[in-house]
Amino acid sequence: MKPIRIAQVSDVHISPDGAPVRGVDVRKQLLCVLNKLRTETLDLLVLSGDLAAHDGEAGAYQWIQENVQDFPVPVLYMVGNHDRLEVMQQHLNLPVPSAVPGVYCFAYSLEQHPLLFLDTGDNNLSEAQMHWLRETCVQYQENCLLFMHHPPLHCGCDYMDNHYYLHNREAVWAVLQDIPNIQHIFCGHYHTDRNLSRDGKQVYLTPSTMMQLGTSGEKFSLEHISPGWRMIAWDGVQLTTHTHYCRS
Numbered sequence: 001m002k003p004i005r006i007a008q009v010s011d012v013h014i015s016p017d018g019a020p021v022r023g024v025d026v027r028k029q030l031l032c033v034l035n036k037l038r039t040e041t042l043d044l045l046v047l048s049g050d051l052a053a054h055d056g057e058a059g060a061y062q063w064i065q066e067n068v069q070d071f072p073v074p075v076l077y078m079v080g081n082h083d084r085l086e087v088m089q090q091h092l093n094l095p096v097p098s099a100v101p102g103v104y105c106f107a108y109s110l111e112q113h114p115l116l117f118l119d120t121g122d123n124n125l126s127e128a129q130m131h132w133l134r135e136t137c138v139q140y141q142e143n144c145l146l147f148m149h150h151p152p153l154h155c156g157c158d159y160m161d162n163h164y165y166l167h168n169r170e171a172v173w174a175v176l177q178d179i180p181n182i183q184h185i186f187c188g189h190y191h192t193d194r195n196l197s198r199d200g201k202q203v204y205l206t207p208s209t210m211m212q213l214g215t216s217g218e219k220f221s222l223e224h225i226s227p228g229w230r231m232i233a234w235d236g237v238q239l240t241t242h243t244h245y246c247r248s
Contacts, residue, residue, distance in 0.1 A: 011080070055084065124166065
């Protein structure tokens with residue numbers, strides 16, 4: 001199979017009216033990343049959740065659609081806890097229908113490489129999605145790349161692990177343990193760059209385009225506001241991935 005290159009962009013938190021979010025010009029931040037990515041050789045762009053600033057504002061999705069509609073490769077969207085699927089469906093071009101009613105999870109084939117996408121927008125992964133994931137992975141002999149907004153394990157990031165975690169993460173991990181052809185899991189949500197290993201699987205946290213959070217201490221802390229993203233290269237066996245930042 002042909003090697004593929006994917007850009008994962010996460011936690012963009014776009015304001016509906018262009019106002020700063022927590023003092024950050026989030027639109028400018030995302031445009032910086034998109035402009036960098038337009039110069040890359042890519043096969044796919046994944047916007048992996050928390051697209052809207054607070055609670056699924058329509059203006060956020062309208063602005064995103066306007067600014068990626070001419071992007072040179074397909075764009076896939078995911079649902080984060082700050083998103084609302086019903087509003088996304090009205091204002092974004094969602095190219096793949098959901099495999100499970102009421103949420104947005106789906107499979108996508110890129111150069112015959114299976115990619116799987118889950119919806120953790122309500123801070124849980126539903127039983128229906130876990131069932132779909134099991135049944136779908138059985139159909140593939142190939143290894144699958146998995147994308148989900150929340151990480152499915154404790155990440156060593158005190159503030160997020162204790163306050164904004166995936167509520168059924170241990171149950172989700174028990175399902176993932178039993179799926180041998182999922183070895184690489186790409187997440188966002190934590191606004192940091194971290195690679196974790198558990199039970200022979202790799203979990204990658206992708207930085208935000210808005211801001212990066214501190215990983216120690218019980219209180220919210222800010223590391224820096226340089227917008228980041230992740231590049232993924234995959235040939236079905238070997239995977240390489242790196243994060244990058246727009247530096248002012």
